[in-house]
Amino acid sequence: MSIKPLRWGIISTGGIATKYAQDLLVDPSTREVSDVKHVITAVGSRSVDSANKFIDALKAAKADEGWGWGVKNGGLDNVKGYGSYEEVYADPNVDIVYIGTPHTFHHRNAKDALLAGKHVCCEKPFTLSLEELDELIALAKEKNLFLMEAVWTRFHPIAYKVQEVLKSGKLGKPKRFSADFSSDFKPDQQPDSHRMIDPKLGGGSLLDMGPYPSVWAMLMVHHHPLNKDKTPKVVSSYQSIYKRSGVDASSRWIVEWDGLCLGNLMTDMTTSGFADNTALLQCDKGDLVVENPPYKPSTFHIVPHPQLSDGDLTKRETIHAPVHQGNNGMAYEADECARCIARGEIESKRMPWDESRVVQGWFDTVRNEGGTVLKGKKGTVGQ
Ligand SMILES: NC(=O)C1=CN([C@@H]2O[C@H](COP(=O)(O)OP(=O)(O)OC[C@H]3O[C@@H](n4cnc5c(N)ncnc54)[C@H](OP(=O)(O)O)[C@@H]3O)[C@@H](O)[C@H]2O)C=CC1
Ligand SMILES: O=C1OC[C@@H](O)[C@H](O)[C@H]1O
Numbered sequence: 506m507s508i509k510p511l512r513w514g515i516i517s518t519g520g521i522a523t524k525y526a527q528d529l530l531v532d533p534s535t536r537e538v539s540d541v542k543h544v545i546t547a548v549g550s551r552s553v554d555s556a557n558k559f560i561d562a563l564k565a566a567k568a569d570e571g572w573g574w575g576v577k578n579g580g581l582d583n584v585k586g587y588g589s590y591e592e593v594y595a596d597p598n599v600d601i602v603y604i605g606t607p608h609t610f611h612h613r614n615a616k617d618a619l620l621a622g623k624h625v626c627c628e629k630p631f632t633l634s635l636e637e638l639d640e641l642i643a644l645a646k647e648k649n650l651f652l653m654e655a656v657w658t659r660f661h662p663i664a665y666k667v668q669e670v671l672k673s674g675k676l677g678k679p680k681r682f683s684a685d686f687s688s689d690f691k692p693d694q695q696p697d698s699h700r701m702i703d704p705k706l707g708g709g710s711l712l713d714m715g716p717y718p719s720v721w722a723m724l725m726v727h728h729h730p731l732n733k734d735k736t737p738k739v740v741s742s743y744q745s746i747y748k749r750s751g752v753d754a755s756s757r758w759i760v761e762w763d764g765l766c767l768g769n770l771m772t773d774m775t776t777s778g779f780a781d782n783t784a785l786l787q788c789d790k791g792d793l794v795v796e797n798p799p800y801k802p803s804t805f806h807i808v809p810h811p812q813l814s815d816g817d818l819t820k821r822e823t824i825h826a827p828v829h830q831g832n833n834g835m836a837y838e839a840d841e842c843a844r845c846i847a848r849g850e851i852e853s854k855r856m857p858w859d860e861s862r863v864v865q866g867w868f869d870t871v872r873n874e875g876g877t878v879l880k881g882k883k884g885t886v887g888q
Contacts, residue, residue, distance in 0.1 A: 508540065511843040514547035514599035514623070516590045516614060518559040521628060522605030525655075526563055528836040530575025536829040536836055541843035544580045546598040553588030560586050571831030590614060594621035601651065601842055604628055607700045608707030612637035612885050615652070619644045624651035626842050629716040633707055633884035635865045640886050642858050651846050653838075653853045654861045658720045658800055660837035663826040667805055670793060671729055675818055676807070677790035679766045682726050684718035684784040686799045687773035692747060692754070701774055702750050704878045709752030711744065711871055712879075714772035717799035719864040721784035722760060722768050725793065727860070729786075734763040735859070739867050744875030747774070751878035758871045770867075790818045801834045803827035 515526050529543040545563075550556040564581060566573035575581070587593055593602060594617055601624035604614045612632045615625045619641065631654040632638045645652035658664060670676065687710075690701045700706040701713060726732060742758040755773040762768070783799040785792060791809040795802050804825050809818040828834040838856075845853050852858055872879050 508542045510542040510544040511846060512544055512546040512598055512600045514593035514596060514602045515545060516549045516593055516602060517605040518550045518555045519605055524833040525603055525605060525835045527572040528832045529839055530572035530580040531832045531836055532574040535831045538840055541840045543839055543843065545584050547585050547587060547593045547596045549587040549590040549593035553586055556586035560584055594618050594623055599623060601626060608712050609633055609705060609884060615641050616644060619648055619650055624846055626653050626655050628655050630712045630868060631861050631865055633882060634886060635862060635869050636886040637884045638862060638865050645851055649851060651851045653842060653856050655838055656716060656720055656856055657835050657838045659856055660841055661828055661834060663802055664724055666824055666826045668724055668728060670807060671725060676788035676793060678731055678788055679726060679729055680787050680789055681766050682722060682768035682786050684721045685771045685778045686714040686717035687776055687778035689777050690774045692774060704750055704752055708750060709877060710772040710774040711753050711756040711868060715756060715868055718770040721795060721799060722770060723860055725784060725786045726762055726768055732762050732765050737762045739870040742871040742874045744871065744877055746877060753875060753877045756871055758867060760867065801828060
């Protein structure tokens with residue numbers, strides 16, 4: 506059976522858009538996938554030169570680079586470079602728009618793409634505020650278009666393996682959770698315009714890094730078979746301020762899954778996290794520990810509590826489940842978009858809107874309780 510390729514329009518030519526575009530061109534069989542095909546038909550940038558350079562760099566793939574497969578097999582054959590994002594939305598050869606712009610533009614870009622009749626896959630954090638996100642969800646429903654937050658980690662092989670262990674029930678009942686994404690961006694050495702520094706780009710650790718402790722909280726606690734609370738709330742939070750621009754240098758927030766457990770989540774952009782532990786769920790029979798980095802971990806451990814486990818959980822186990830070689834880890838979420846669209850679905854079951862809403866709601870609470878210059882900002886909702 507021949508597969509109809511999903512035709513992607515990429516907007517922006519920055520770091521993550523480059524990685525995403527490369528992954529679209531990797532041979533799906535290298536990740537054991539045979540039901541989807543991706544092609545890139547448009548790249549939009551604020552500068553047409555940048556769009557064309559982006560395309561040329563993809564085309565110049567070396568033999569040992571995974572995306573060279575797509576270049577050779579028609580993945581860029583009909584691609585056009587544009588000097589605006591609007592031209593991508595208007596291109597009839599584009600089915601879905603991938604948004605890789607800084608956070609504060611996600612709402613504007615996704616809204617424009619949906620209004621032009623395109624499906625949307627938008628980088629994390631989905632939007633600046635929950636109000637912006639709700640507007641996008643309403644629009645996707647009204648227009649019957651697919652819309653998903655690009656939380657790539659959710660689709661990694663390790664995410665499914667961790668959930669398999671938790672669903673088996675062998676670790677028992679969750680007692681407490683913690684997760685961290687910290688990395689030293691050396692902010693003092695960055696220009697004012699850096700996306701981690703500039704408030705106009707949604708700078709600070711919370712919005713950029715917060716999706717990662719949150720993704721593990723969602724996968725390990727929220728999805729735990731014993732969790733019944735589908736609207737877990739932030740019960741306490743704190744943000745330290747990066748004085749030069751007034752964004753947060755670090756954020757801490759405690760979430761309560763009513764009737765189950767508390768989760769302690771943290772981000773920091775001035776220091777690195779602990780290599781052996783990025784997320785930890787402690788249960789009554791044993792612990793599950795995921796190694797760093799939270800966005801693309803390869804390894805997790807099961808650590809029994811023999812004194813508590815009635816003898817049925819005694820073996821310490823280390824499980825490796827890296828992403829398949831040759832892709833950056835973004836191909837899996839792109840496959841999800843292709844499958845949902847082929848089935849006529851406008852929402853992903855693996856990355857549902859309600860779960861993006863939960864996390865976006867936590868960020869709103871932390872921002873609104875904190876003292877940064879982003880406190881209370883609602884972004885471009887209604888515009
Ligand atoms: N899933 C993941 O692993 C990652 C996700 N991200 C997310 O992707 C988004 C972009 O991050 P990243 O690629 O690192 O950022 P970059 O700064 O590398 O790229 C952002 C791009 O957005 C476009 N852009 C549009 N308006 C502006 C503006 N006013 N200032 C700067 N750039 C602008 C530019 O492209 P052009 O000039 O072509 O229009 C620019 O190259 C963020 O929301 C971030 O959270 C980031 C890193 C990893
Ligand atoms: O999404 C991300 O993942 C990797 C990090 O290095 C990056 O800052 C962040 O945006």
